[in-house]
Amino acid sequence: MSVDAATVRRIAHLARIAVTEAEVPHLQGELNAMLAFVEQLSEVNIDGVEPMTSVTPMEMKKRQDVVNDGEIPDDIVRNAPETQNHFFLVPKVVE
Amino acid sequence: MTDLTSLTIAEARSGLASKSFTSLELTDAHLAAIEAARSLNAFVLETPDQARAMARTVDAKIAKGEGGPLAGIPLGIKDLFATKDVRTTACSKILGNFVPPYESTVTSQLWRDGAVMLGKLNNDEFAMGSSNETSCFGPVVNPWRREGSNTALVPGGSSGGSASAVAALLCMGATATDTGGSIRQPAAFTATVGVKPTYGRCSRWGIVAFASSLDQAGPIARTVRDSAILMRSMAGHDPKDTTSVDIGVPDYEAAVGKSVKGMKIGIPKEYRLDGMPAEIEKLWSEGAAWLKAAGAELVEVSLPHTKYALPAYYIVAPAEASSNLARYDGVRYGLRVPGRSIGELYENTRAEGFGDEVRRRVMIGTYVLSAGYYDAYYLRAQKVRTLIKRDFEDCFAKGISAILTPATPSAAFGVGEKGGADPVEMYLNDIFTVTVNMAGLPGIAVPAGKDAQGLPLGLQLIGRPFDEETLFSLGEVVEQAAGRFTPPRWW
Numbered sequence: 001m002s003v004d005a006a007t008v009r010r011i012a013h014l015a016r017i018a019v020t021e022a023e024v025p026h027l028q029g030e031l032n033a034m035l036a037f038v039e040q041l042s043e044v045n046i047d048g049v050e051p052m053t054s055v056t057p058m059e060m061k062k063r064q065d066v067v068n069d070g071e072i073p074d075d076i077v078r079n080a081p082e083t084q085n086h087f088f089l090v091p092k093v094v095e
Numbered sequence: 096m097t098d099l100t101s102l103t104i105a106e107a108r109s110g111l112a113s114k115s116f117t118s119l120e121l122t123d124a125h126l127a128a129i130e131a132a133r134s135l136n137a138f139v140l141e142t143p144d145q146a147r148a149m150a151r152t153v154d155a156k157i158a159k160g161e162g163g164p165l166a167g168i169p170l171g172i173k174d175l176f177a178t179k180d181v182r183t184t185a186c187s188k189i190l191g192n193f194v195p196p197y198e199s200t201v202t203s204q205l206w207r208d209g210a211v212m213l214g215k216l217n218n219d220e221f222a223m224g225s226s227n228e229t230s231c232f233g234p235v236v237n238p239w240r241r242e243g244s245n246t247a248l249v250p251g252g253s254s255g256g257s258a259s260a261v262a263a264l265l266c267m268g269a270t271a272t273d274t275g276g277s278i279r280q281p282a283a284f285t286a287t288v289g290v291k292p293t294y295g296r297c298s299r300w301g302i303v304a305f306a307s308s309l310d311q312a313g314p315i316a317r318t319v320r321d322s323a324i325l326m327r328s329m330a331g332h333d334p335k336d337t338t339s340v341d342i343g344v345p346d347y348e349a350a351v352g353k354s355v356k357g358m359k360i361g362i363p364k365e366y367r368l369d370g371m372p373a374e375i376e377k378l379w380s381e382g383a384a385w386l387k388a389a390g391a392e393l394v395e396v397s398l399p400h401t402k403y404a405l406p407a408y409y410i411v412a413p414a415e416a417s418s419n420l421a422r423y424d425g426v427r428y429g430l431r432v433p434g435r436s437i438g439e440l441y442e443n444t445r446a447e448g449f450g451d452e453v454r455r456r457v458m459i460g461t462y463v464l465s466a467g468y469y470d471a472y473y474l475r476a477q478k479v480r481t482l483i484k485r486d487f488e489d490c491f492a493k494g495i496s497a498i499l500t501p502a503t504p505s506a507a508f509g510v511g512e513k514g515g516a517d518p519v520e521m522y523l524n525d526i527f528t529v530t531v532n533m534a535g536l537p538g539i540a541v542p543a544g545k546d547a548q549g550l551p552l553g554l555q556l557i558g559r560p561f562d563e564e565t566l567f568s569l570g571e572v573v574e575q576a577a578g579r580f581t582p583p584r585w586w
Contacts, residue, residue, distance in 0.1 A: 001471070003462070007462075008458075011458050011461050011462045011465070012458060013442075014461045014465060015417060015445070015457050015458050015461040016421075016424075016438070016441040016442050016445055017442060017445045017446050017449065017454055017457065017458065018439075018442035018443050018445070018446035019446065027454075027455070027458070030455055030518055031455070031458060031459055031462070033517050033518060033519055034409060034455070034459050034518060034519065035459075037406055037409060037519045037522070038406040038407075038409055038410055038472070038476075039406075040402075040403065040406055041403055041406050041407060041410075041475055041476060041479055042475075044400070044403055044475075044478075044479050044482065046475060046478040046479065046482070049478040049481050049482060050478070050481055051474055051477035051478045051480075051481065052308075052477045052478075052480040052481045052484065053477075054308075054338075055294050055308060055309075055480075055484065055533075055534065055535030056293070056294050056295045056338070056340060056535050056560065058295070058338075058340060060337070061334075061337045063334065072196070075196035075197075076427075078194070078196060079192075079193050079194060079427070079428035079429070080426065080427050080428060081425065081426075081428075081429070081430075081431035082431065088426050088427055090426055090437050090440065091433075091434065091435065091436055091437050091439075091440055093437055
């Protein structure tokens with residue numbers, strides 16, 4: 001399988017990465033090189049094989065359903081580019 | 096006084112205990128070495144004030160007889176580990192001047208045991224790379240050069256800063272992380288020892304995530320013993336990482352020097368690649384001969400799905416990365432590039448903040464997880480992963496204690512030499528290491544010799560799950576036979 005220019009633009013949008021028209025052919029070549037490389041997996045017989053979900057056999061740990069952290073709004077917003085009164089600021093989302 | 100920076104951790108530990116020198120002296124010697132080696136670009140942030148303050152505190156504790164297992168030992172920390180109040184960037188522009196209000200579990204255990212932080216070490220951006228050339232701080236230079244040449248060589252990656260700093264005697268040991276070979280490949284390129292523990296052995300909490308089902312933290316050090324000493328402090332259960340395993344941490348150092356007599360060592364025939372350099376082939380046979388001389392039994396084994404590990408990795412790892420890196424949105428931390436809408440803000444921020452390799456992997460990961468392609472790529476890769484793990488299980492079920500392979504298919508290469516036209520060329524560096532991550536196993540890279548140009552080469556030992564101890568015992572045999580290698584100082 002390989003991707004065309006329209007697919008590259010669609011993937012970039014899904015990944016929320018702005019891509020200029022000039023970058024598309026180059027990216028297309030790189031992505032297709034990677035896809036060509038992984039193509040060899042199609043020759044493996046995977047009939048009846050379970051997909052791996054956990055590399056170490058272990059039971060899913062569950063913690064107590066209690067509040068054990070928090071009350072640190074200053075820490076939470078400390079690294080944010082734009083904040084106001086412990087809120088993150090973003091461009092207007094709802095008109 | 097002899098040069099304090101050339102001591103091993105074990106030697107420094109004795110020197111500190113016998114009051115031959117203080118941690119402050121040891122720390123100052125390393126800070127001076129770091130300053131003199133800035134051309135290597137191994138450190139992205141030096142923290143001399145904090146280092147000296149930590150050294151003074153630990154000196155007071157040592158005086159009272161309260162020093163921990165790593166009391167006074169100066170270490171470097173890969174910039175993937177969150178360090179409280181100290182800038183942590185994963186060497187990506189998108190994290191900008193991120194200053195964590197928390198400390199990673201692994202580093203907090205090092206400080207608990209008395210280690211001293213010298214600064215933060217360079218790595219490939221988000222640990223994606225095999226040459227440390229994708230860092231937003233620029234490439235790291237390997238202290239090793241080809242004989243008679245001034246060409247700058249890469250230290251490998253992604254833990255290139257860790258490997259370069261340890262090899263160049265800038266720190267006594269370093270933290271590193273390994274997702275596809277990022278500890279073992281740079282260790283092999285710099286004649287250092289690198290340990291990738293079993294998945295779940297070290298907590299991933301507070302480490303910038305790349306591919307969560309593959310990432311593991313581990314040490315890079317100058318000897319097998321030193322790596323065992325560091326491992327004991329880094330390992331351990333952490334309730335904050337649900338994949339961290341709740342089993343006791345053994346005294347790894349006690350395994351160093353233990354007899355390997357009677358152990359069955361697997362030599363996997365699938366690792367004998369077409370076109371493999373004769374030097375690597377020779378190194379591998381030498382390693383086998385050393386283990387045999389120490390009483391181990393060599394057995395040819397088969398890991399039939401080996402060749403599919405790297406392609407499966409380049410589906411699984413980017414898929415997980417595309418999900419993990421979704422958090423970098425320009426809202427909560429790091430870089431923000433304005434846009435007219437929130438969507439544009441995300442797209443502009445991520446276009447500006449991610450380097451080429453990261454963008455490539457996020458995009459391929461997005462593609463293989465997208466509707467209509469998930470089964471063909473991601474699900475198939477996860478099934479292949481099951482087969483890769485099964486190969487190892489079958490092998491260990493036959494009584495094999497560990498598997499011996501080369502660590503890398505070549506010695507270090509020049510800065511700018513690889514991957515320019517085709518990203519896959521760079522990916523092939525991890526061909527011998529990536530299987531271990533796919534199967535969640537422990538692996539160690541130990542320096543074993545040099546190539547014709549005088550560059551170091553390493554051997555890899557792969558162990559059973561949670562049996563790092565056997566790797567330390569076998570690694571010590573290799574180190575004793577091969578000797579240690581130090582680069583001549585030119586920087």
